[in-house]
Amino acid sequence: MMGRNQTDALAGVAQVAVSRGRLYRSWRRFCRNRAAMAGLLVVGVLVLAAIFAPLVAPSDPSAQDLMRQDMLPDWDLPFGADQLGRDILSRVIYGSRVAFEIGTASIGIAVVIGLAIGITAGYLGGWVDEVLMRTMDVLLAFPYLLLAIAIVAMIGPGLVNTIIAISVWLIPTYARLCRGVVLTARQSTFVEAARSFGARSPAIMWRHLLPSCFTPIFVQITLDFARAILMEAGLSFLGYGVQPPTASWGSMIAEGRNELLVAPHIATIPGLVITVAVLSLNLFGDGLREALDPRSD
Amino acid sequence: MRRYVVRRVLLSVPVVLGVVFAVALIVRLTPGDPAIVLLGQGATPDAVAALHRELGLNQSVIVQFLHYLGNAVELDLGRSYRSNERVTDIIATALPNTLLLTGAGLGISLTIGLPMGIASAIWRNTGLDHSLTGISLLGLSMPVFWTGIIMQWLFSFELGWLPTAGIGSWRHLVMPALAVGSYTAANFVRMVRATVIEVMREDFVRTARAKGLRPGGVLHHVLRNATIPLVTTLGLQVGLLLGGSILTETVFAWPGIGLQMIQAINGRDLVLIQGLVLVTALLFVGANLIVDISYVFLDPRIER
Numbered sequence: 001m002m003g004r005n006q007t008d009a010l011a012g013v014a015q016v017a018v019s020r021g022r023l024y025r026s027w028r029r030f031c032r033n034r035a036a037m038a039g040l041l042v043v044g045v046l047v048l049a050a051i052f053a054p055l056v057a058p059s060d061p062s063a064q065d066l067m068r069q070d071m072l073p074d075w076d077l078p079f080g081a082d083q084l085g086r087d088i089l090s091r092v093i094y095g096s097r098v099a100f101e102i103g104t105a106s107i108g109i110a111v112v113i114g115l116a117i118g119i120t121a122g123y124l125g126g127w128v129d130e131v132l133m134r135t136m137d138v139l140l141a142f143p144y145l146l147l148a149i150a151i152v153a154m155i156g157p158g159l160v161n162t163i164i165a166i167s168v169w170l171i172p173t174y175a176r177l178c179r180g181v182v183l184t185a186r187q188s189t190f191v192e193a194a195r196s197f198g199a200r201s202p203a204i205m206w207r208h209l210l211p212s213c214f215t216p217i218f219v220q221i222t223l224d225f226a227r228a229i230l231m232e233a234g235l236s237f238l239g240y241g242v243q244p245p246t247a248s249w250g251s252m253i254a255e256g257r258n259e260l261l262v263a264p265h266i267a268t269i270p271g272l273v274i275t276v277a278v279l280s281l282n283l284f285g286d287g288l289r290e291a292l293d294p295r296s297d
Numbered sequence: 298m299r300r301y302v303v304r305r306v307l308l309s310v311p312v313v314l315g316v317v318f319a320v321a322l323i324v325r326l327t328p329g330d331p332a333i334v335l336l337g338q339g340a341t342p343d344a345v346a347a348l349h350r351e352l353g354l355n356q357s358v359i360v361q362f363l364h365y366l367g368n369a370v371e372l373d374l375g376r377s378y379r380s381n382e383r384v385t386d387i388i389a390t391a392l393p394n395t396l397l398l399t400g401a402g403l404g405i406s407l408t409i410g411l412p413m414g415i416a417s418a419i420w421r422n423t424g425l426d427h428s429l430t431g432i433s434l435l436g437l438s439m440p441v442f443w444t445g446i447i448m449q450w451l452f453s454f455e456l457g458w459l460p461t462a463g464i465g466s467w468r469h470l471v472m473p474a475l476a477v478g479s480y481t482a483a484n485f486v487r488m489v490r491a492t493v494i495e496v497m498r499e500d501f502v503r504t505a506r507a508k509g510l511r512p513g514g515v516l517h518h519v520l521r522n523a524t525i526p527l528v529t530t531l532g533l534q535v536g537l538l539l540g541g542s543i544l545t546e547t548v549f550a551w552p553g554i555g556l557q558m559i560q561a562i563n564g565r566d567l568v569l570i571q572g573l574v575l576v577t578a579l580l581f582v583g584a585n586l587i588v589d590i591s592y593v594f595l596d597p598r599i600e601r
Contacts, residue, residue, distance in 0.1 A: 035431075138315030142574070143581045144540030146558075150574055153562040154323050226438070233440050234544055238559060253443055260450045267450070271443035279438035286434075 029291040036287020042280035050096040057090040062245045070263035082252070082266045083259050091247035092273050098248045099277065102159065103228040106166035107221055113167070114174020115213060119205050121175065122182030133179070136172040145234060152240040162241050166228050177220060178213045185212040215292055222285035226278045233274050249274050298593050305589045309582050316578040317369070321362045324567045365571075374572035379564050384572035387557060392576065394464065395553030398473055398546070399538040405478025406485050406534065413482075414489025419516070421494060429486065436483030441541045445476040445548035462550040473549045477541045481534050488530040489523075496523045524595050532588035536581050 030036055049056050065085035073080040079088035121132040139147065151165040185191060186209070194204050229249075235241040236250030244251060249270045256267030332348040333340060349355045353364055368374070374384035417429040452472060453461040460469050496502065496519050505515045543555035550556065554573055561569040 134311060134315065137312050138319055141312050141316050141578050141582050143536040143577055145543055146540055146574065146577055149543065149558070149562065150320070150323060150570070153570065230438075230440055234442065237440070237442050237544070238547065240562075250440070253440070253446065257446055260446070261454055264450050267443070267446055271440060271447065274443065275435070275439045279435060282434050282438055 026291045030287055033287040033290065035283045036291075039280040039283030039285075039287065042276060043284055046096050046277055046280070047100060049093050050100040053093050053097050057087075057093045059087045059090050061086065061090040061094040061247045063087070070259060070266070072263070072265060079269050080263070080265050083255065083263070088252075088266065088269055091252060092249070092270060095247045095249045095252060095270065095273070096277070098159070098242050098246065099229050099232055099274075102163055102166065102232045102242075103225045105163045106228055107170060107224055109163070109167035110170035110224075111174055111217060111221065114171045115178050115210065115217070117171070117175040118178025118180075119182050119209050119213070122179040123186060123201065123205050123209060129179075132175070136175050139168070139172045145231065148231060148235060149238070149240065152235060157240045157243055159242050159246075162232060162235055165235070166231050169231065170224055170228070173220065173224065174217065177216055181213045181216060182209050185209055219285060219289045219292060222281060222288055226281035226285065229274065229278055229281070301593055302590050305586060309586050313579060313582055314366075316582075317366060317575055318362055320571050320574045321358060321365060324571050325358045325361070369575070374575070375568040377561075377569045378566045379561075379569070384569055387569065388554070388572060388576050391552060391554045391557045394551060395539075395542055395546070395555065397470070398477060398542050398551060398553055399535070401470055401474035402477035402481060402538050402542070403534070405474055406481040406538075409478070409482040410485030411489060414486040415493055415520070417486065417490040418493035418497065426490075430490065433483040433486035436479055437487070439480075440544075441476055441480050442544040442548050444479060445472065445545055448472045448476065449548070462548075464552055469549075469551075473542075473545045473551050476545045476548070477538055480541055481537050484537060485530065485534060489527060492523045492526045492530070493519060495526075525592060528588050528591055528595065532585040535584035539577055539581060 063086060065081070068077070068081045068085045070083055071077060071081040071085070077087055077089065079092060082088055082091070117132050117136070121129040142150070148165040148169045151168060152161055155161045155164065191204060191208050194208055199207075232241060232248070233250035233253070236248040237254045239251070239254065241250055242248045252270040253267050256263070256265075256270070259266050332345045332352065332354065336344055336348060346355075353361055356364070365375075372385055374388070376383055377387060380387075413429050413433070417426045420426050449461055449472065452459045459471055460466075463469055499522070501522075502515060502519060505518055510518075542551075542553060543558060545551065546553045546555035547559050554577060558570065558573045558577075560566075561573060
């Protein structure tokens, strides 16, 4: 006859096997989703272009050449040149650097702060929960874009300030997401067990509640990356983002706007690039969500 | 029912107060002295101090907040630093334009989004569904301001069908409304699809099918039960529409709240910014309040 400890250990092993199997099945489901795979591929290419921009870009993104002002795309300049004769392809590549830098940093900040707020609110409950969540409600009561614009308008434009503005805008999403997960997880047996062993609140939050938030957060991050890129483009289009001469997709569109009559490609190309980047991130995120959905098992 | 409505209204008060306070705080934390902005760099310290007293800037942020709140209740949001116009007057001129634009955008979003989303859910995983969700995802991935610029280029510069920018006839409204509406429509398609699919998974739908109800009848039941989550999404769309209209108004020089906001920000007109943010947040909170209250009429079970 098996002792109780042995049975428990076996149950634990079975648990791990099941969860590994689930992850494996999720991965298989994801691979079968061609759109999601294509999204992942494009995102991968863009990330590599952003990281290795100085190696990939054919020329200096700020180098002006008035001989080729407003030049249309041709063999030498696949994306053409802008109103100052700068190579648009190189500017787009360097722009991806700005987009991914801002996306990564702002989402990183938002996830850390949002996790902390959500787990604390969900675990402690009571007035702490009330105060934190009502504060999140206030942030959510600002319509899309307005909060970020208001923040950047006050603290001034620039890379760091754009990151701050976008992360403040994203924090409530993560706080609410984690709070929901924690509220469910708090009732579960493993948290009760940990508490009965005498584990203290911070330890329970860190070791047991934090991991339950990972799957939903992972999906949210990919979709928010798309939102952050659109937001960055919007802010820099309005002139509140990264300042010239640094290339950013949004400000490239703003500059190209004045040349629409003579050289429509200047405004068109960066917009297409944004669309492709955001579409790929959305496809990837959607595929991930479907693949990780336990209901499709 | 009256208790429910009153409760909902009261619950949104702290949120609005929070927004006003947040804006007051942001304005207060802004570097740069508004008095110097008004008087110019060469102002004497006495003049600056006098203006501080006049604008109430020498008081603590709490006092300023309460003062602002007290005046706001009497519909006094102060005067613009730049033009010295009453902020309420500026809002009164700009607000109808923004409401027209967002209203038209919402209309477009509904007429495109609702049928597309329902069709997508009914014929799930067919070619139709894939192309509809594909189109909507594409729509969601295009920056609103860029769609606007491309339309300007195509329909005004190249084809000459529509006026480039400004306000006047219905033809001025077409492109801005399409720019705002297409983005929210794309979002709406996805929401409608997800909601309808969710409802179609429920037991009562299986029962309805099992008892031999014709597909049209089943759909009726499904849509009736999908109304509440759909109305909720509609409330959230208003936020997207309002935000999108800031960019769209800038592209099309549409004289609404968004354009005023951008001009106020560029001119560091803090009182005006404060008023405009307040009115936009009120619109958003108000729209969601209406959504909450409409539940009572949509679902008789919410009576308490």
